[in-house]
Amino acid sequence: MKLNIALLAGDGIGPEVIAQAVKVCDAIAVKYKHEINWTSALTGACAIDDCGEPYPDSTHEVCLAADAVLFGAIGHPKYDNDPKAKVRPEQGLLKMRQKLGLFANVRPTFTFPSLIDNSPLKRERIEGTDLIILRELTGGIYFGERGRKDDGNTAFDTCTYTRAEIQRLAKLGFELAMTRSKRLCCVDKANVLESSRLWRETVQDMEKDYPEVTVAYEFVDAVAMRLVQWPNSYDVLITENLFGDILTDEASVISGSMGLMPSASKGLHTSLYEPIHGSYPQAAGKDIANPLATVLSAAMMLEDAFGLQAEADAIREVVNKSLADGIVTEDLSGKNKAYGTNAVGDWLAKNI
Amino acid sequence: MKLNIALLAGDGIGPEVIAQAVKVCDAIAVKYKHEINWTSALTGACAIDDCGEPYPDSTHEVCLAADAVLFGAIGHPKYDNDPKAKVRPEQGLLKMRQKLGLFANVRPTFTFPSLIDNSPLKRERIEGTDLIILRELTGGIYFGERGRKDDGNTAFDTCTYTRAEIQRLAKLGFELAMTRSKRLCCVDKANVLESSRLWRETVQDMEKDYPEVTVAYEFVDAVAMRLVQWPNSYDVLITENLFGDILTDEASVISGSMGLMPSASKGLHTSLYEPIHGSYPQAAGKDIANPLATVLSAAMMLEDAFGLQAEADAIREVVNKSLADGIVTEDLSGKNKAYGTNAVGDWLAKNI
Numbered sequence: 001m002k003l004n005i006a007l008l009a010g011d012g013i014g015p016e017v018i019a020q021a022v023k024v025c026d027a028i029a030v031k032y033k034h035e036i037n038w039t040s041a042l043t044g045a046c047a048i049d050d051c052g053e054p055y056p057d058s059t060h061e062v063c064l065a066a067d068a069v070l071f072g073a074i075g076h077p078k079y080d081n082d083p084k085a086k087v088r089p090e091q092g093l094l095k096m097r098q099k100l101g102l103f104a105n106v107r108p109t110f111t112f113p114s115l116i117d118n119s120p121l122k123r124e125r126i127e128g129t130d131l132i133i134l135r136e137l138t139g140g141i142y143f144g145e146r147g148r149k150d151d152g153n154t155a156f157d158t159c160t161y162t163r164a165e166i167q168r169l170a171k172l173g174f175e176l177a178m179t180r181s182k183r184l185c186c187v188d189k190a191n192v193l194e195s196s197r198l199w200r201e202t203v204q205d206m207e208k209d210y211p212e213v214t215v216a217y218e219f220v221d222a223v224a225m226r227l228v229q230w231p232n233s234y235d236v237l238i239t240e241n242l243f244g245d246i247l248t249d250e251a252s253v254i255s256g257s258m259g260l261m262p263s264a265s266k267g268l269h270t271s272l273y274e275p276i277h278g279s280y281p282q283a284a285g286k287d288i289a290n291p292l293a294t295v296l297s298a299a300m301m302l303e304d305a306f307g308l309q310a311e312a313d314a315i316r317e318v319v320n321k322s323l324a325d326g327i328v329t330e331d332l333s334g335k336n337k338a339y340g341t342n343a344v345g346d347w348l349a350k351n352i
Numbered sequence: 353m354k355l356n357i358a359l360l361a362g363d364g365i366g367p368e369v370i371a372q373a374v375k376v377c378d379a380i381a382v383k384y385k386h387e388i389n390w391t392s393a394l395t396g397a398c399a400i401d402d403c404g405e406p407y408p409d410s411t412h413e414v415c416l417a418a419d420a421v422l423f424g425a426i427g428h429p430k431y432d433n434d435p436k437a438k439v440r441p442e443q444g445l446l447k448m449r450q451k452l453g454l455f456a457n458v459r460p461t462f463t464f465p466s467l468i469d470n471s472p473l474k475r476e477r478i479e480g481t482d483l484i485i486l487r488e489l490t491g492g493i494y495f496g497e498r499g500r501k502d503d504g505n506t507a508f509d510t511c512t513y514t515r516a517e518i519q520r521l522a523k524l525g526f527e528l529a530m531t532r533s534k535r536l537c538c539v540d541k542a543n544v545l546e547s548s549r550l551w552r553e554t555v556q557d558m559e560k561d562y563p564e565v566t567v568a569y570e571f572v573d574a575v576a577m578r579l580v581q582w583p584n585s586y587d588v589l590i591t592e593n594l595f596g597d598i599l600t601d602e603a604s605v606i607s608g609s610m611g612l613m614p615s616a617s618k619g620l621h622t623s624l625y626e627p628i629h630g631s632y633p634q635a636a637g638k639d640i641a642n643p644l645a646t647v648l649s650a651a652m653m654l655e656d657a658f659g660l661q662a663e664a665d666a667i668r669e670v671v672n673k674s675l676a677d678g679i680v681t682e683d684l685s686g687k688n689k690a691y692g693t694n695a696v697g698d699w700l701a702k703n704i
């Protein structure tokens with residue numbers, strides 16, 4: 001198979017972790033006789049430095065021409081804490097989501113038995129956790145009208161949702177639930193927000209098309225609690241953009257395996273795969289960043305975007321082997337020897 | 353001293369836990385020679401049943417005439433999962449907040465050494481946690497314009513904040529920080545929302561008036577993570593209404609002492625004190641609800657609204673004694689004997 005993949009390494013540790021995923025995919029390509037065509041493009045702070053734009057048109061062209069996008073991370077401290085900065089790396093992210101129509105962010109949270117003691121939660125609370133949050137990614141308050149009034153002394157943001165946007169996201173949720181435990185949780189704030197009432201109404205209407213799926217409706221504040229108390233009581237959750245931002249991040253730390261969690265953003269034109277961790281600028285260039293989340297994101301990409309199940313499984317297997325054999329970076333090595341980012345990538349590629 | 357207190361017991365376990373707080377306060381009044389004048393009024397589902405209104409004008413009059421309001425909990429399952437219900441108990445809550453001008457919800461999260469093992473978090477993560485979240489309670493997306501368009505197929509909600517609203521809340525935060533560790537965390541989503549940028553700008557402008565306070569600015573998604581990872585790294589946090597809803601609930605479960613957490617809502621006309629737990633309808637009428645959060649809310653009321661420090665401390669002391677002696681309801685009794693709601697209240701009153 002010929003795979004055309006856009007490579008957006010981004011900022012901070014992005015380039016280092018992406019490099020390891022490329023090594024691993026290239027090893028897969030050799031073993032399973034595929035041809036991967038990688039096309040790199042700039043995004044984030046490095047793109048601003050280059051051309052003043054965090055998501056340049058040239059990068060968008062590269063993404064559109066690709067079968068899938070593998071993304072690192074973006075963000076740089078020089079843009080933080082400056083509410084008045086004109087261009088910020090995050091704007092590139094939002095522009096990319098919108099222009100590529102990346103409407104559904106798929107964020108699994110699961111545990112690795114060998115890492116369970118890294119969790120801030122007690123073992124009995126976190127054991128068996130295997131949930132997926134589907135976050136709507138191109139609507140809501142992120143993309144509504146916003147501005148100032150009264151000489152800048154009043155600010156407003158608008159959260160808007162259409163029935164079609166909700167259906168598109170919920171459909172993925174129902175379908176995913178059908179392949180798993182057939183339980184779906186719709187997260188909203190329907191006791192306050194009109195947009196949440198439209199979410200609830202729309203999902204309730206869709207229930208008849210999926211008679212086997214049991215749907216629960218929970219308020220976002222209640223979910224924020226239950227994610228900490230009984231994360232293993234959830235399976236598939238669907239929610240709007242801002243709630244998803246908060247809940248996916250909360251969910252990411254409970255497993256203790258944040259450095260290993262992959263994610264996908266399903267799009268109208270193409271789909272994008274990225275680790276959930278950030279650009280971690282303090283670690284950049286030090287060969288200490290954990291590449292496993294990016295490597296597992298590449299596995300997700302091979303499976304989802306190309307249907308290459310055996311190849312994806314082979315990557316997951318070698319990752320499990322690296323964990324079992326202690327071929328890991330310092331965040332996971334505990335009292336044992338820590339390997340560098342590159343050394344972990346080399347080991348994974350060699351063991352494919 | 354003469355204390356005029358409005359008593360809003362509400363729904364579910366509300367009346368039972370409120371009754372215990374009344375017993376304890378009455379015992380305090382005897383011992384410290386105060387005269388408490390309790391005036392009861394309906395709110396929530398019971399008020400809807402009575403007159404079709406969850407926060408009737410007559411109840412509002414009672415609150416306005418009082419020096420402080422002691423509140424139980426509201427909500428009833430018959431109103432849940434019905435996005436189209438015309439009147440809901442929660443609307444009473446929002447109306448009450450708005451009409452009483454309850455602009456600041458003060459929600460502490462702390463630990464009781466004897467209860468620390470109830471926390472879903474590991475001991476080393478939760479030990480020493482003592483934080484307070486100040487949630488703005490009468491603005492933002494809760495009270496902005498909302499509605500439908502396109503034959504009901506598009507829904508919108510508006511989040512609006514004025515500089516004055518932010519200053520009012522932030523002032524409390526700075527003042528509270530001055531009485532504690534002098535660290536303040538402003539929680540927003542300034543990388544996306546204009547209203548958050550106004551929050552950040554406004555708080556940054558206020559920093560010069562509190563040169564001793566160190567202010568950190570964090571994004572709501574990052575705070576949702578850190579609350580689970582290192583709750584004891586926080587002291588005072590300030591945030592807008594919706595973020596506060598989610599984060600205070602998340603924070604409430606990490607201590608393992610949810611059934612003990614009090615809260616205050618500071619108002620323009622009067623202030624309101626309530627346990628943070630809900631109306632827990634499944635437990636209503638069974639004499640099993642834990643009254644300690646309500647009793648501790650009464651302590652907070654005596655301290656904040658009436659300046660009765662010794663009296664508040666006396667209540668906290670007897671609560672600690674009940675925990676130490678195991679005079680507790682079934683949620684805290686573990687393998688030991690569980691006491692009923694009433695028995696706990698009687699014991700506390702007797703031991704004042």
Ligand SMILES: CC(C)[C@H](C(=O)O)[C@@H](O)C(=O)O
Binds near residue numbers: 090093245543544
């Ligand atoms: C950087 C920021 C705009 C972004 C978001 O809020 O969506 C990030 O937090 C994320 O979750 O990908």
Ligand SMILES: CC(C)[C@H](C(=O)O)[C@@H](O)C(=O)O
Binds near residue numbers: 191445
């Ligand atoms: C019941 C609901 C409207 C309310 C809120 O969202 O404010 C509740 O969750 C709370 O936190 O007091």
